[in-house]
Amino acid sequence: MADVPVALIHVTDVRRITPRMARITFAGDGLDAFPTWPDQQLKLLFPRPGQSAPRLPDVPADGDAMRWYQAFCALPEDERPWMRSYTVRSYDPDRQRLTVDFVLHGGFVLHGGAEAEATTGPATRWAATAAVGDTLARYGPAADYARPLPLGTADWLLFAGDETALPAIGSLVEALPPGTRALACIEVANPAEEQRFTTAADLTVRWVHRDGGAAGPGDALPAAVRALPFPSGSVFAWLAGEAGTVRTLRRHLVEERGVDKRQIDFAGYWRRRLTQDDAPTAEDLAEARERIEAAPTAQQ
Incomplete structure (x- = not known):
């Protein structure tokens, strides 16, 4: 394992964009040689209540990532x-x-950060009240997991996702070379x-607004992609965002648009009614196997 x-990383700036x-911008050890890619x-x-900084295992990160992770879980x-x-x-x-x-969810948006709904997760609670000097920890990234831009030999690129995909889409489109045709x-x-x-x-962006017309994030995206003139x-x-929405989009592209599966990079960033602390579902595991077994042509 890499x-x-x-x-530890420390907040140096907070902006509500x-x-x-x-x-939120961070400084910390190891950022002088930080591996980076889109x-x-x-x-x-994220620290637990009552902690000023996350508690980390006593085991050093000495190259044996699995040993460190096992100590973390213990x-x-x-x-x-979290x-x-x-x-x-x-x-x-x-x-x-x-x-x-x-992305800020729940009561922090509706009530200006004063309160949190029961469904608001620890990351949102932390980010909604983050201030300069606050401390988190980072696990990664490792240069071994670097991935090239998804260019391949396609004539144009399609990016589709909800607001959780915005940071990734932003980093990707801003790294595209001149003349690349892209639709987001x-x-x-x-x-x-x-x-x-x-x-x-050469980027065109189509914004889809829920405005109360959809049950939740990701619900309006499949219809919008189906209506796109390619x-x-x-x-x-x-493709990225809510896992079920990503699966729906992928099926549409393969079954209705005739896109080769190898020409689709996809990731379910979050799941309805489940968090990253919950065990993966059968669909999650099948999706992970498929991503490993059939890497997109554009990234080979």
Whole structure:
């Protein structure tokens, strides 16, 4: 198993870029040689109530990532940090700063951060009240997991996802070379949640607004993608967001649009009524096997 770095990180800046998205910047050990690439994933560790910083195992991160993770899981549950997956929105090598965008859910949006609904998770609770000087820990990323841009030989690119996919989509489209044709279909709550991307690519963005018309995030996206007029030529698709929605989109592209499965990169970032602490479902496991067995043509 690859050596995965573990280190404490400290908040240096907090900005609310939209009503439901907080952009938080971190400094910390190891960010002078931080491996970076578009759509880069890492784990963030959030402190339990009463902790000023996440408790980490005494086992050093000395190259044996499995040994460290086993020690992490052995911590008492009420002391063990919550671990959540996030996308690196940007990295500044000159200032050695790491930036992550957090989607804010539940009561923190509706009540301006004063209260939290029972369904609000620990990451949202932390991000909604984060301040300069607050401390998290990071687990990763490891350079061994770096992935190239999803370009391949397709004539154009399709990006589709809900607001949880925005950080990854932003990092991807901003890294595209000039002349790349790309279409992004992104579902957000309302027009206030739209973001601007700086890119050299020929990018068209179709925003899908729930505005109370859908039951929850991801519900409006499949119909919007089905209604998209596709440009001519071959397509490579990148899909992310709620796991069930991603499966629906993938079936549509394969069965109704005739897209080769190898031309689709996909990831279920979250699951309805389940968190990352819950065991994977049979569909989750099948999806993971398929991703491993059939890597997209664009990333070979």
